[in-house]
Amino acid sequence: xxxxxxxxTKDRLIQSAATLFRTRxxxxxxxxxxxxxxKAPKGSLYHHFPNGKSDLAMAAATWAxxxxxxxxxxxxxxxxxxxxxxxxxxxxxxxxxDLTGWDTCPIAATLFEGPDNTEFRxxxxxxxxxxxxxxxxxxxxxxxxxxxxxxxxxxxxxLIQGGWMLARARRDSDVLRxxxxxx
Amino acid sequence: xxxxxxxxTKDRLIQSAATLFRTRxxxxxxxxxxxxxxKAPKGSLYHHFPNGKSDLAMAAATWAxxxxxxxxxxxxxxxxxxxxxxxxxxxxxxxxxDLTGWDTCPIAATLFEGPDNTEFRxxxxxxxxxxxxxxxxxxxxxxxxxxxxxxxxxxxxxLIQGGWMLARARRDSDVLRxxxxxx
DNA sequence: ACAGGAATAGACCGATTGGTCCAGCGTCGA
DNA sequence: TCGACGCTGGACCAATCGGTCTATTCCTGT
Numbered sequence: 551x552x553x554x555x556x557x558x559t560k561d562r563l564i565q566s567a568a569t570l571f572r573t574r575x576x577x578x579x580x581x582x583x584x585x586x587x588x589k590a591p592k593g594s595l596y597h598h599f600p601n602g603k604s605d606l607a608m609a610a611a612t613w614a615x616x617x618x619x620x621x622x623x624x625x626x627x628x629x630x631x632x633x634x635x636x637x638x639x640x641x642x643x644x645x646x647x648d649l650t651g652w653d654t655c656p657i658a659a660t661l662f663e664g665p666d667n668t669e670f671r672x673x674x675x676x677x678x679x680x681x682x683x684x685x686x687x688x689x690x691x692x693x694x695x696x697x698x699x700x701x702x703x704x705x706x707x708x709l710i711q712g713g714w715m716l717a718r719a720r721r722d723s724d725v726l727r728x729x730x731x732x733x
Numbered sequence: 734x735x736x737x738x739x740x741x742t743k744d745r746l747i748q749s750a751a752t753l754f755r756t757r758x759x760x761x762x763x764x765x766x767x768x769x770x771x772k773a774p775k776g777s778l779y780h781h782f783p784n785g786k787s788d789l790a791m792a793a794a795t796w797a798x799x800x801x802x803x804x805x806x807x808x809x810x811x812x813x814x815x816x817x818x819x820x821x822x823x824x825x826x827x828x829x830x831d832l833t834g835w836d837t838c839p840i841a842a843t844l845f846e847g848p849d850n851t852e853f854r855x856x857x858x859x860x861x862x863x864x865x866x867x868x869x870x871x872x873x874x875x876x877x878x879x880x881x882x883x884x885x886x887x888x889x890x891x892l893i894q895g896g897w898m899l900a901r902a903r904r905d906s907d908v909l910r911x912x913x914x915x916x
Numbered sequence: 917a918c919a920g921g922a923a924t925a926g927a928c929c930g931a932t933t934g935g936t937c938c939a940g941c942g943t944c945g946a
Numbered sequence: 947t948c949g950a951c952g953c954t955g956g957a958c959c960a961a962t963c964g965g966t967c968t969a970t971t972c973c974t975g976t
Binding site: 574575576577578652654655659662663666671674675679704705707708709710711712713715716718719720721725728732 | 757758759760761835837838841842845846849854857858861862884887888890891892893894895896898899901902903904908911912915
C-alpha cells in the first residue's frame, strides 16, 4: 500500500504509477489518484515529466520491465538446465502473484490500453522482446542451438502471459506453477 | 468501420461497445465515442441499459464471449482428433487477428480494466471458464479421460491468451499458428 | 382512429479529467 | 549575503466525463 516515503519524488511518482496502472489500467487512473498515492503535488509531476501522464507511463513501464528482467536473471542464474530456470521463474512469479494480488501484466495495462499513440505500442513491443531476448541468452548459455533457444524463449513468454491471465481470473496462482510441464 | 445500419439500436450499442472497448479498454471509451459510433442518442442507451456504461459493458462482454464459443464449436465440430480441432481453432483465430487488427482479448479489455466492481471480475471469470468448459467437452467427446480433458482445455486457453498478446505486440499473427506444436 | 407504451432525441448537470501557470521554497556556488 | 535554480505547492482552466430528465416520435393492439 504505502510507497517508501524516503524515496525521491520522481521515483515515488514512477512506482505509484506502476502500481496504479497495473491494477486499474492507464485510463482508469486519474492524476488526482496518482498524485495523492505518491504524495506529490501536481507541479512536481510536470517538472519531472514535461509531457505529463504519458511520459510518466513510459517511465513506469520501463521500471516495471527492469524488475522483470532482474527476476528472469535471478531465476536462470542458479539453474542447472534451461527447464530448471524456467521452472523457478514460474514459481517466483506465482509467489509474486500471491503477494501483489490479481493485477494485470504491468506493461499491457500501462501501454496497450494507453493512448493510440504509436510510441506506446513500440515501447511495449520493445520491452517484451527484451524479456524474450534475456531468456534466449540464458537458453544459449545452457548449450541450446540458436533457433531452439528462440522458440523456447517465445514459448515461455506465451505460457507466462496466458497463465498469468487465467490465474488472475481465478484469483489463484496454481496455474502458474503447472506451466513448466508444457515445455 | 460501419456497424450494420439495419440492426436494432440495442444490438448496435452492444456491438459498438464490444469493438471500442476491445481496442481502447473500458475507461478509454467515453459515452460520446460510444454513441456516435453506434449512431444512437443518449436516451436510447439508458433506456436499454438502465445502469448505463457498466450494464452495456457486461452485455458487450457476453456478446463477444458467445462469438468465441461459436468459433470453438466450429473448430472442433469438423475435427478428427482433439489436436486437429485445437489447430484449426488457432488458425481461425490467427485469421481473425489479421482481420480485426491488433486488439486485446475483448473480455480482458472490457471487464478487467473496468470498475473495481466485483460483478465485473466475476463475469469475466465466468466467461473464461465457459470457454474452457466448451473445449473440455469437445476433448471428452474425442475420448480423453476427464482430467486430461481438463488440463488440455486449460493449456489451450493459456496458449491462446499468451499467444494473442505476443501477436499483438508484434502486429503479426504468426505466433498463433505455431501454438498447436506446444500441445 | 386512437390510446399508450416503447423508443428516440438531445438539452442540461455537477464532478472530474489532464494540463497550465506562477508564487514560494530550500539549497547551492560565488 | 545574495542570486540562481531545482523543486514544490496548489489555484485555476477548458474540456470531457457519466448520468438525469423531459419532450417528442414511432409503433402496435384494439
